[in-house]
Amino acid sequence: MHDLFSVKDKVVLITGSSRGLGAGFASGFAEHGAKVIVNGTNQEAVRQTVQAIKAKGGQVFGYAFDITDSRQVILKIAAIEEEVGPIDVLINNAGIHRRAPLEEMSEADWRQVIDLNLNAAFIASKYVAQGMIARRQGKIINITSLMAEGARSSTGNYAAAKGGLKMLTKAMATEWGKFNIQVNAIGPGYFKTELTQSLAADPQFDAWVKQRVPAERWGEPSDLLGAAIFLASKASDYINGQTIYVDGGWLAAL
16 A cells, blocks of 8 residues: 655755754654755764764765855755755755844844745745756745744744745745645744754743643654655645644644
8 A cells, every 4th residue: 555654765855954953854754764865054064964864774865055055056956866866855944043132133134044044945945846847746845933923022033034934835835836846834833952952941931931832841853753744745745835833732822
């Protein structure tokens, strides 16, 4: 019987996957038999993540490049498709945060967050989608956030980027659905990663998160894998333009 949820031997490019949630996606997809492409700008960090996944028997390949630079993206996507195979799944995961009140935020911090969290997803998707359109098949998964639905003080740049990415997901689904490409998003709640380490270490903030979320805990990277596998597999072939929030029930609770 065909496994609806199989990602075996699918070529999966995960941006920003040398650490954090991206590394969790990379490890999880490799464990489920996918051919995983680890990406980041730090060559050594990419190498270390690749080696860790290889040590567990995963099919994994490392490509260090800057996804905000379209020239690098074009060259590396061509190299990946020649050396590993056509990209079946793109996960736009790369992101950063630069916190500050809007009236104090530098334009550089605003632009940097928008560039990596939103513009890079457009750039990577544009060039990966060209091959998917020719093959009339593909899956794109954008990693948004709870901040696509609401902001918190000092997160204006991040909320703007993630809200934009939610709508970009809908635009991509609308334009590329006719080519049998499904574009969906995953919106994580509060997860323990390097990005949120300082927040989790703050006793007051930690208590606020645990009190606010019905699950009464922070998310772990492994909590995201099921939604990602689902959206990367045939099981989601008629789902397009949606965001699945993996938030422990945060948005459901008043």
